[in-house]
Each structure stands twice: as C-alpha cells, then as structure tokens.
Amino acid sequence: MFTELLDPDNTSKDVWADSAYRSEESLQELQAQGFREQLQREACCHKKLTAREQQGNRSRAKIRSRVEHVFEVIAMRTGSTLMRGIGIVRIRAKIGLRNLAYNVSRLVLLVAA
Secondary structure (H helix, E strand, O other), X not given: OOHHHOOOOOOOOEEEEOHHHOOHXXXXXXXXXXXXEEEOOOOOXXXXXXXXXHHHHHHHHHXXXXXXXXXXXXXXXXXXXXXXXXXXXXXXXXXXHHHHHHHHHHHHHHHHO
C-alpha cells in the first residue's frame, strides 16, 4: 500500500511516515519517483541511533504529531475510526461532517484564546 499512496502530482515531494515504512524497497521507490523521505528511524538492540538520527527523529516527530493529533481527536470524539454506511457517497458525507465538526470546534477554541 505504501507505494500506491505516493502521488506524483503532489506539490510537496516530502513523504512523512513512521519507522514501519522504512525498508530498502520503500526507500528505493521513493528515490526512483523523486520523493524526499522523512521517515522515522528505529533503533534495535544491536544498533543504537546516533545523536544526529535522534535529533532527526525529534524534528520529524514535531511535524507528524501536528497531523496525527487531529486524527486522534476526531477518533476520540466519534468513538471509532470505523465507519458503517451504504454507499461511498454516504461515507464521504459522514467524513465531511466529522471534519466540519472538528474545524468548528477548533475555530471556537482559537477565537476564545
């Protein structure tokens, strides 16, 4: 699924993902398609991360957490990320309403601050 999600028409060539997507195959595919990898690195028991790799993970985590927190809040408020419905049009409408509700609540918090 990783390579299917890569969109050559995307205006940003950065690909942000966690360490589960880091493999030689995926790195080669990113390079072949002209993307810049922003994948987390993972230490193992035989090889610790260098100070530079740890700093890179911290800077990537700051960016990724801003996006992931949005999905976490939406999932917490709705109880689940699983959606049931008949037809893709209804599911898209439900997703749109969830996003709208999140954006309105976020706007209320920003205006109140």
